[in-house]
Amino acid sequence: MKRLRSILKGIGMGLCVLGFLWFLMPLLKGGTGIGMMLGVAVCVLGFLLLLGYRLLSRKGSWQRIAVRVVSVCYVLGLCWCGYLTILMSSAQSRVPPPGTNVMVLGSQVYGIEKMGVSLTKRVERAREYLAQNPVANCIVTGGQGSNEPCAEAEAERHALIQMGVSEARIFVEDRSSNTRENMVFSRIVAEENGLGTEIVIVTQSFHMYRALMLAENAGFNPYALVADTDPVLFPLYYGRELLSLTKWNLEQLFLE
Structure with a gap:
């Protein structure tokens, strides 16, 4: 023993x-x-x-x-x-039906033509999906943070257009400052443009669960589309998401 x-x-x-x-x-x-x-x-x-x-x-x-x-x-x-x-x-196992509209969650940008690593991966994944689903539209999300020169949604929109996605397929939500607001304001955009409630969320694997839960709370029927994560930076994001999920669960328990 x-x-x-x-x-x-x-x-x-x-x-x-x-x-x-x-x-x-x-x-x-x-x-x-x-x-x-x-x-x-x-x-x-x-x-x-x-x-x-x-x-x-x-x-x-x-x-x-x-x-x-x-x-x-x-x-x-x-x-x-x-x-x-x-x-x-x-x-990550919530696979969307073909042709479902897609939502790109915002993240750090450094200029209209320079996005952070995470957001670049999300936009690239959304572009692949839109190419495979020509009837699908896209909501780009994210406002302008205090350390950002432009709204995250505008950088995403610009990048998608540069990649060949039609401007008519892109809808902008540029008021949000966090994931919860991404969903709330995107729901308004979806209602105003007749995009329905079924949506494919594009974000990294560690962030997907909280994003889907917040999307459901906002009235969406969400599915998952996972963007790549830099494996070297993954531990940083993973630890931060554990804290975010703990905070979110405490808010659900005591504030609602």
């Missing part, structure tokens, strides 16, 4: 080290943020708990209680993250 515990401890510490390195990967491309810091903190805490649990549990009563409480909370937190990860993965 003692040998088994040592093996399991070693495996756990090894996984914490690998996780630590994985969450630091975005630094290779200059990426940083709260999602990365969350992942790093979780891995470091897990390593320290595995390293010092037996020592602290043998000390005085308050150290024993403290390390056990922290350990239980840590395990529950990992279970919660696992649950959210399953939801993120399952959301």
Whole structure:
């Protein structure tokens, strides 16, 4: 039994080290943020708990209680993250019927002709879909942030037109500042232009579940169209989405 515990401890510490390195990967491309810091903190805490649990549990009563409480909370937190990860993965299976209209969710832009990596991937995926579904229309979304020179929707529209998509197929929602507003204002655009309630959401895999839930809340019948994610930056986005989903669930629980 003692040998088994040592093996399991070693495996756990090894996984914490690998996780630590994985969450630091975005630094290779200059990426940083709260999602990365969350992942790093979780891995470091897990390593320290595995390293010092037996020592602290043998000390005085308050150290024993403290390390056990922290350990239980840590395990529950990992279970919660696992649950959210399953939801993120399952959301990608909502395949749209042919010809369904598409919505591109906004993200960072640096100019009318320069979009961030995530938004570029979304626009490219939407263009592929529109080429395969010539009867489908497109709603581009996203307002102008304080650090952006133009509305995200305008950059998306410009890019799609440059890629050969007819301007008549593109409808603009340029007032939103977050995903919830993307959906609310896009629903108004859809109603005003007779686009119906069935919509294909274009975003990255980690973001799809929350996007679909918010689309449903806004009155859409949504489907998933997953855009590529830079694998080096994925840990950053994944950690940030875990926090966003936790915040969203708390709002659903206490504010609605």
